[in-house]
Amino acid sequence: MDLQVQTDAPLLEVVSAGDGQAVKVSGRWTILTANIAETLMQGLPAKCSLRHVIIDMGNVKQLDTAGAWLLHRMRADLEFAGRFVELQNVDSRYYELFAEIEKHNPRVPPTKRPRPSLVALFERTGELTVEVYRDALAICHILGSLAMVIAWAVTSPRRMRAISIAVQFDKSCIGAVPIVMLMSFLIGAIIAQQGGFYLKQFGADIFVVDLAGILVLREIGVILTAIMVAGRSGSAFTAELGSMKMREEIDALNVIGLRVTEVLILPRLLALMLSLPVLVFLANIAALFGAGLVCWWYLGIPPAAFLTQLQIAIDVETLMVGVVKAPFMALIIGLIACVEGMKVSGSAESLGLHTTMSVVKAIFLVIVVDGVFAMFFASIGI
């Protein structure tokens, strides 16, 4: 071997010895140098053409499991090629290591890699369909439990878990107020500015108030708040339930004789259904305030004129069209979050996956539900 390597690197040297050949092994045979050692070993059976081969380990400076395994593999490869192999000058401190290695046979079985095919595509589609069906079933299950617990609560109010609901309400509503209001304030201001910019060209500045008022109250306020809540509370629900599932806390609840839907899911759902309308109402106020400020500073509509025009443009019905959608959206967000949370399995990866899925599905369904409501209101003429 004419390879120029540093003195400590593993080295194999084939020399002739007596009626056979000797492979002189030297240097450090450790896991740090195992990649060098493995390259050296390639083609060794071809180089040792004689029948009798001696592996001389007198100059091995250091040996660990990786090195011992490689030497063991080298010996096995030589023997497989029909050579008679003899080990020489093995340091006594490596006896136990070699004895241990010889007990194991870590040959890797070939792995099957699935090939992409039409069948696999159908299989995946089928699996997804079944999954959607199971999701729907789980949602129905939770809805049914919700109805039952509410029915029970009429007879014994203690079952409502008022404290639990209050704690969840505090987390999902009170905690969300600042960010939801700030976001709505900015959105209101942006709508007024953008609308005003174009309406000013027609001298119709004052109709910015109508635009902002109707848009915010009917659609923007509720939908943006729902999206914010899906990202904030929905993901939190999934992560909480998922990590409780991972740490067997859910199983513990079941064993104690409590129903997860009753103890964990219902307080969250009810709290969310209470908090989203409140948040939507606050978001509407913030958005109208933002729109009013922009109208005053940018379009020169004084607050008094803004309020007068607003009273002409909107009424309580406009507000209610928005707010009435909120509990339904909250229900969707909560249901998706809880179903995804209960689907979490053992790994951290699955927790991440289901939290993502929860938010994505919730936002998608919020928009779908909003569309359904738009069609409904249009057909009843509101």
Added chain:
Amino acid sequence: MNQSGAQPIPFSRSSSPALGRDVILSARGVVVGFGTKMVLENLDLDVYRGEVLGFVGGSGQGKSVLMRTILGLTPMKDGSISVFGKDLGEASAEERTAIERRWGVLFQQGALFSSLTVRQNVQFPMREHLKLSQRLQDELALLKIEMVGLPRDAAEKYPSELSGGMIKRAALARSLALDPDLVFLDEPTSGLDPIGAAEFDQLIYKLKETLGLTVYMVTHDLDSLHTVCDRIAVLAERKVLVTGTIDDMMHYDHPWVKEYFRGARALRRA
């Protein structure tokens, strides 16, 4: 160096903790505290090459804190810790990586990566630190998995599919992935049945003998202390109170040490 001198002698190691032995880990004047509460104060500790050091102490006395401090997971307020003759406080980032490659850690709960199979868990340190061929990585990982006594079909399982004892073994296999010189074991036998615990003790002993490991073992298991530990260190009163063999512990005069090694539970095992 010759085959004729056939007595299998262990590495440069003797059964009694003699002076002048190679110190692999030394801690001097270590102070660790959280807020105003001091957990460790002025703590000194030496671990010699090739020994199994059993570390005992009451719950909440700071055994895990000390281990985490040595591993650099908990900051210390004062003192110095050197591993393999290198002061960890002064080591550069590269030196630190080199040191981290030479130690392995078994956390109390296993701390296996839950999204990887056992084989991938064991391969993970190899993959990150070394450039080995996939074949060699697979072979070495399976070798380690078999060495710690796991069945072969466990290699393709995920941690959530394993029992408690198997998780400990898999975590041990991962800590041994890079053939470390020093292994930290945090309560390796806790939560195992007596047979499993005895097997685990034997496994640690076997690995120490074959691989020449130095083992730092936090444990509460009196059987482990009696069977595998060369030396025992007692953590009490915020420092290492005493170190020595199990016989030394039997004769040491301190209420906690007395109660621990000669209490009702300890005597019942005899």
